[in-house]
Amino acid sequence: MLSVVNFSGCLNSETTNTWAFKAIQIDKLQSLGLDGTGVVIGVIDTGVYRDHVEFDKNTFIVWRDYVKDAKQPYDDNGHGTHIMGILFSKGSISGPISGYHLKGVCPNARAVVVKAVSELGEADDKDVAAAIDFCVAQGADIILLSLAKNPETINVGERTQQSCEDALKKGVFIVAPAGDDGKADDGDVNILAGIPGVIAVGSIQKNGYISSFSSKGNQAWVPGKHAERTDPNKKPELIAPGEEIISTAPNNGYLSSSGTSQAAAYVAGVIALLLQAYPQYKHGNNDGLNSINKIKEVLAETAYKTGGTDIYNGLILTHNDRYGYGVIQAYKAYIELGR
Numbered sequence: 001m002l003s004v005v006n007f008s009g010c011l012n013s014e015t016t017n018t019w020a021f022k023a024i025q026i027d028k029l030q031s032l033g034l035d036g037t038g039v040v041i042g043v044i045d046t047g048v049y050r051d052h053v054e055f056d057k058n059t060f061i062v063w064r065d066y067v068k069d070a071k072q073p074y075d076d077n078g079h080g081t082h083i084m085g086i087l088f089s090k091g092s093i094s095g096p097i098s099g100y101h102l103k104g105v106c107p108n109a110r111a112v113v114v115k116a117v118s119e120l121g122e123a124d125d126k127d128v129a130a131a132i133d134f135c136v137a138q139g140a141d142i143i144l145l146s147l148a149k150n151p152e153t154i155n156v157g158e159r160t161q162q163s164c165e166d167a168l169k170k171g172v173f174i175v176a177p178a179g180d181d182g183k184a185d186d187g188d189v190n191i192l193a194g195i196p197g198v199i200a201v202g203s204i205q206k207n208g209y210i211s212s213f214s215s216k217g218n219q220a221w222v223p224g225k226h227a228e229r230t231d232p233n234k235k236p237e238l239i240a241p242g243e244e245i246i247s248t249a250p251n252n253g254y255l256s257s258s259g260t261s262q263a264a265a266y267v268a269g270v271i272a273l274l275l276q277a278y279p280q281y282k283h284g285n286n287d288g289l290n291s292i293n294k295i296k297e298v299l300a301e302t303a304y305k306t307g308g309t310d311i312y313n314g315l316i317l318t319h320n321d322r323y324g325y326g327v328i329q330a331y332k333a334y335i336e337l338g339r
Contacts, residue, residue, distance in 0.1 A: 016101050016102050016246045017086075017247075023204070023208065024328050024329060025331035025332065026269070026270065026273070028330065029274075029331055030273075035108040036108050036269070037276055038109075038276055038279065039110070039276050039282070040110045040139055040140045041106070041112070041140060041141070042111075042131075042135025042140035043083060043084065043111055043112070043114070043144045044116050044128065044132065044146070045083055045113075045116075045117055045144075045147055045261075046076070046078070046118075047075035047076070047080045048073050048080050049074070049075045049081045052248045052250075054089040054090055054091070054102050055088060056088075059088050059107075060073060060111050061111065062111075063113050063114075063115075064113070064114045064134050065115045066115060066131060067127070068115075070115075073113060075115075076119040077117070077118075078255065079146070079148055079261070080146070081248050082248060082249060083261060083265045086262060086266060087104050087106055087109065088111060089102040089103055090104070090107050091103030091104065100254050102248070104269070105265075105270065106269045109272045112134070112138045114131040114135060121149060121154075123148070123154050125155060125157040125159045128145075128147070128159075128160045129159035129163040132145075132163035132164060132174075133167075135172075136170060136172055140172060140283065141173065141283040142173040142268050143167060143175070144175050145174065145176040146177065148261070149259060154190075161195060168197040168292060170283065171284070171287065171289075171291055173199070173268075173271055174192075174199065175264050175271065176193040176264060177201060177259065177264040178190065178200045178202040178203075179214075179260060180203075180260055181213070181215050182212055182213045182214045182215050182322075183213055185215060187216070188215070188218040188235070189217045189236055190215065194226055196229070197289055199237050199238065199271075199296065199299075200217065201238050201242075201324075202216075202236040202239040202240075202322065202324055203239065203241070203243060203260045203263040204241055205243045210307065210323055211243050214239070214322065216236075216321045216322045217229070217234065217322075218235070219234050219235070219319070219321065231300070231319070232293055233293075233296070234325070237296060237325055238300075238324050238327070239263065239306075239324050239326065239327050239328070240263040240264070240266040240327065242258060242262045242266075244256050244258055267328055270333075273330060274295070274333060274337065277334055277338075281337075298333050299325070300319075301317065302332035302333045303325045303328055304326050305318070305326045306323065306326060306327050307320070312325075
């Protein structure tokens, strides 16, 4: 039986984003000493401002730029740096000076950083596909397709979808934002989030309820787009904190931002902690999609049904088109995987 998570107790915190850590039990995993050590995350986005005071430069082990082919890391948009802060901020350097007390979900994980999105938030199919292939070649255990502020505007097609499928078959976890079109919803998650095996993530507010911008999924067969979606691949799979998230910005700045990309970063970070605890599920050690589906099933089983259980339906796993299988619960998943 799932216990109730007291989201209201997470609203007023003395440290930045503590509500998010408590809501999805990151604090409990970090109290066990889990910090992402030994796990590599490929982040495909607008780049990174590597010199931010919150970062250890050694975190960013590989850089590739498909936009300008620059040899040194940069971020001319800021979205990528915001996502990196959620994952990798050390949280012990600038707090007393800046007033922020940032701490990343998996601060000791390592990053393969790929810039495939321009300053204006544009990308093309071949570059995103190449970025995914590059992350796999560099040994990424997880690929985060945070991409841009509005992932629906990214021009992806068959090449990118094929690269995602190839990566999944090799046992590389892929996490993608469900999309931010909830206020003018087209009826489904964005194209990459809709791929079976990819973990699509929606956003919740501080009160635990779904963000108004978070895209819903469609589980029915849609001719020419996708077959009927079945467990554990109903979309979105999970929801996580994605509103008013404070994180890093270029030139040692800080920024509060909202989106399903932020929520997806939290889920990617949780998976990094779980892979540290259970390395048999890491890229190279696992049996491809079977291992990915095992993790997905556990995350679905242990997710918290915010919004009321009556809005979820299903037999073994219960799901809702907006809330997915529920709010990811890191510690409960950790316990379940250890049984």
